[in-house]
Amino acid sequence: MFDVARVAGVSHQTVSRVLNNLPGVRASTRVRVEQAMTELSYVPSPAARTLASRRSQTIGLIQAGRPDYGPSNAALAFNEAAHAANYTVTQAGMRDFDAASLRAAVQMMVRHNVEAIVLISGERQALDIIRGIERSVPLIAVSSEDVGGFHRVAMNQYEGARLAVEYLISIGHTDIAHVAGPADSMDATERVRAWSDTLAAHALPQRPAIIGDWQSTSGYAAGRAMIGARDPAHPLPTAVFVGNDQMALGVLHAFRDAGVRVPGEVSVMGFDDIPEAAHFAPPLSTMRQDFSGLGRDIMAVVLDVLVDEQKAGDRAGRVSEMVVRESTAPPRTGAARSAR
Template sequence: MSEPEKARAATIFDVARLAGVSHQTVSRVLNDLPNVRPVTRERVEKAIAQLRYVPSPAARALVTRRSRTIGLVVTGAAERGPSSTALHFNAAARDARYAVITASMMRTDVSELRAAAELLVRQNVEAIVLIATDRAGVDALEGVELGVPLVTVASEQRGVRHRVTLDQFAGARAAVDYLVELGHREIRHVRGPEGSMDASERARAWFTGLSDRGLVAREPLEGDWSPESGFEIGRVLAEQRDFTAVFVSNDQMAIGVMRAFAVAGLDVPGDVSVIGFDDQPEAEFLSPPLSTVRQDFRGLGRDAMTLVLSVLGDEETPDPPLRPTELIVRGSVAPPRVVDADAPVAPARSRASRA
């Protein structure tokens, strides 16, 4: 392909990607409009020159035809975290006078996810927000040239430039530290699915929380987030009875675990303590009420919209800090009946620290 053909092939989205800005900003530069920082304007002009981009009348007009619409892709939509975050993101978008077009999928399918994102782009969205629970969801869009900014709500960066998230590690670490401080030395873990970023962060916190105290972290048991899987795992644990506490990666599985313990004649918290994660609405009304880790899904959804507005405005601001979680102590946790005074226990790190 000749150089003139390469120049004609370049698009406004190519320029935007090379300059690291939105296509609306490129259009503002092309139209010599204000509200573009000098350093940003220079970066765009260099990209135009490097690509030998020749703007079309349609490209020049893009800035005046803003859709004020955001695309939202939600994976794992049946789970409380993604669905709650999506609801609060929509509320924040409405407050900012943006409309939201949503594509939800129960399971992460790479081809379907990419197709959904491309369909949103064809509907002239200004940005796409991806709320992903599995690594595969983020990886599906990594490196895909969408032509619009992408913001992820995910526990791992995974190579995507813009991200908001909750501090899963600190929340899980607080739960484990609390159990150790009560005197528990054998703390089992029921983790979520292997591909889940949230599950991996919580399992990592459980492991380091025990290791930092000189305690043994035995192999966790893996569930699928459902009460049914928690019940089956609880039946296995009830037969072993070589522990005094269980940290469960979400409240739904914790409900199943507690039911299995009740069926097996184990008292919670007399025989075994249980802590979940999420603070589901029903957690407070179980018998006993479930101790858990509360997540601020409202704040997370609003963080995502704030970051979208920042990216669209080409504000060179860092991603917001990890949103904190909160340990909620209820009746499902108590000191163990017998404490092994000879078990080595190192001093605790700060509950907000990261390994």
């Protein structure tokens, strides 16, 4: 830094102000300092800057559980938002986890002097475990359930699912089945709750939800189960609200194999709007989640927490956007259905 100051003809304090993008430096002086840095191939030492400022400009990110589309894209969007805010992200990822592995990840983050830790996991167990781990830095969790003990960021899964079911009801469906995600998934639980509450609010009958695992194979099995159980007393539903697009793909495959027309006989509604959803056969109606916005929300809460943890609030109000494509339509009349 002193060499840069000598070449630029300024004080080392001025070089420091340029490095930290602080005000009070004339534009011409800033240019001279930057030119001197280039001439000397000067790269600031992160360790030295950390010692001087007591700030590491580093955030820890722990991803725990299945690498599903939603958590993976939320993590990617958070990384982009963190880098845009000039923060480095130290990451730890684990498909299978327990108390020991999560504790080791937290301890590793603390050793790297992170200023805060972000946890992205769709599984309730990860939050239960990490809440009991002592840590010296704030924790921000992506959690669609308000379980307490940390700052929270989430999409409003309940409202998104409610809108999906309300849409199906609005176009005439009164028998709406649900293929849900895993029981340990907080997002899946919220979507099941919204589906059930919305049907109850309209005094509509409810079939038992079919539980899947977010994968297309489980959606195919769910579709086959609905087809195999049908008889005159238990016909196919007129619509199926599926907990995510991958399982919806499996449902569509099962219906196609059995000759069930979508949406002619059964409408299918997904959730997430993965890039492939527009190219399913037929193109899938779904709820689009804004994972880029979620990543920005996570980083915004991190920054708020680092300014004043007591005053920092949660962000859990972002709602999915409905995308209507060709997999949903009003149901056929009872006469038309029985004539088939």
